[in-house]
Amino acid sequence: MKILLRAGESRWLAPAAVLGAVVLTLLLTAGPIRLAGANPVAAYQRYTINPLTTPGGIGDVLLAATPLLFTGLAVAVAFRVGYFNIGAEGQFLAGAIAATIPGLYLPGLPAVLALPLAAASGALGGLIWGFLPAFLKRRAHIDEVVTTLLLNPVALLLVQGLLNGPWRNSETGFPDSDRYGAGYTLPTLAEGSRVHWGFVIGLALVVVVFVVMSFTPLGLRLRAAGQSPGAARFSGIRVTTLQFRSALVSGALAGLGGAVQVLGVQHQLTASISNGYGYTGVVVATLGALTAGGVLLVSLLLGDIAVGAQNASIALQLPTQMGAIVSSTLLLAVVALLAARRYRVVLRRPFVRRRSTAERKDA
Template sequence: MKILLRARDSRWLAPAAVVGAVLLTLLLTAGPIRLAGANPLAAYERYLVTPLMSLTGLGDVLLASTPLIFTGLAVAIAFRVGYFNIGAEGQFLVGTVAATLPALYLSELPGLIALPLALGCGALGGAAWAFLPAWLKRHARIDEVVTTLLLNPVALLLVQGLLNGPWRNSETGFPDSDRFDAGYTLPALVDGSRVHWGLVIALLLVLAVGIVLAFTPLGLRLKAAGQSPDAARFSGIPVATLKWRCALASGAIAGLGGASQVLGVQHQLTASVSNGYGYTGVVVATLGALAAGGVLLVALLLGDIAVGAQNASIVLHVPTQMGTIVSSTLLLTVVAFLAARRYRLVLRRRPPRTQAPRPRAPQPQAPRPRSTQPRGPASTLGQER
């Protein structure tokens, strides 16, 4: 028995791998669901179908997807260019803080000025939080993975520190900020729904990023810099500069997501404002194949699962953490299946002896390529040939 690299990737194989991964995810997660005392089939229906069957449910899905679109896009553009920003969590949180600043200190402003100001502050805040890792990467070549990761707990501490200190609620004394004035509320899209204009901003960003990545020379350069930095550098693409800019843009998008969340949903800063959206952004970006459209679809799917998980925890008493288990299992099975599809299993008997066995090569063979998989970010899904 032998595992060989496939010479060609047939067209049906990738979709088949995704279907296989989804089936395996359902199978693997059935165990814990049963452990929680629920029927897996009923639970899957709750997770995937129930939220889509009612208007409120659909609204909740869109609401839950909105921050994931932001963080997913943020991670996707950074991973595209080969900058592994795993700090979207911290950038999102600092975005919420920065958007809260004008809301607390310039609370009288009318919405027309206040909202752009707060959103801009959020984006700036996210970019500022991304600045240090990006700067260290560019000027001291310090691995961005570590520094972005380390700044996540620091950002959470910043939020908690502000809420326990100067921004403590002046009426209740709880560690939540005061509620924002009317000018700092992202209006609902439809009356009576909680879906807010943040979703529109997210969709516009998806459109913009999608166009840039797919149809512009810049998009091509980013892809080249990410997938094969040496070749890109050789052909005159300023890889380090591109990484630097994408790092800051990534932080800005995550920060904008934080601003949208705090202005559109919470209407006050709370310590639980993020709920792991930044880390989930890595899942969204990877499953979305680092493409804008993919990010949108996966964000909607994970939003659906998140709402379903809330629902299932109330009706079926399956803890909400099941949502995390399902989405992370899905991530791992999908990347595993997509990687596995590049190999085929050959069960071979003794080869027919038509000619004399060749003598062993006396010396090592010519240098072979280091790996079957280039280390570029797009290889996360193993979609290259």
């Protein structure tokens, strides 16, 4: 048996690889689920199918998918032009902080003014948080991966510092902010549901990103800059400028996500506002192949798994972290098997061109 490089990839291989990755993920995660004393099949049913069987469950899935839509889009927009923004976590938190400012200091505003103001403030907060790495990358060629990563813990510390200091809850004394003014509540989509208009804003942004990427000259330049920066530069596209602007848009998207989360769900700033949404955004964007439609699908899938993980922790005593294990295993399995498409397995040595070193695997 021999493993050889393929000449070309056939069409059916990509879906087959994704399907294989799903099966591989199920097999790999069955062990820990058994270890926790639960039945893997029952657990997978809870993770994927159960949340979708009730209207309330579907609502929870949409609610859980909402922050991932924003962070996923943020990461996709940046990665697509070759700017590796891994700071969506910090930008999300910065957006939540910035949206809190009007919520606490201008509590009397009516919703017509309050919501756009808080949303714009959140987007600006995320943009500001993403500005420094983007600026350093553009001016001094400093690797954005490191600077965006380093600013994530700093943003969390800023949230904690504000909550332990000036924004400590004035009634309970707990490290949560006071609740915002009444105008700062994003309305829910339906009576009795917790799904709020933030999901619709996220959907609209998915459409905008899709249209810009697929049907505009700007989108073409962005894709060219990401796929082949050398060729793009040669044909007159200003790659570094595009990367800089995409980085700012990416930060603004993540920041808007943070604003939407505080306005739609918490109505106050808490230290656990993010729950790793920024890092999960990297998973969402990658599994979604850095496309808007893909981000939407994967956000819904991971939202489904997150809700399922909550259910399973109650019904099967399976720790919620299992949801994160499933999604990160799925990420690694998908990227690994998509990369493995390059190879084919041959059971016997090829007869005609034996000893051809070019075909031997470079292992």
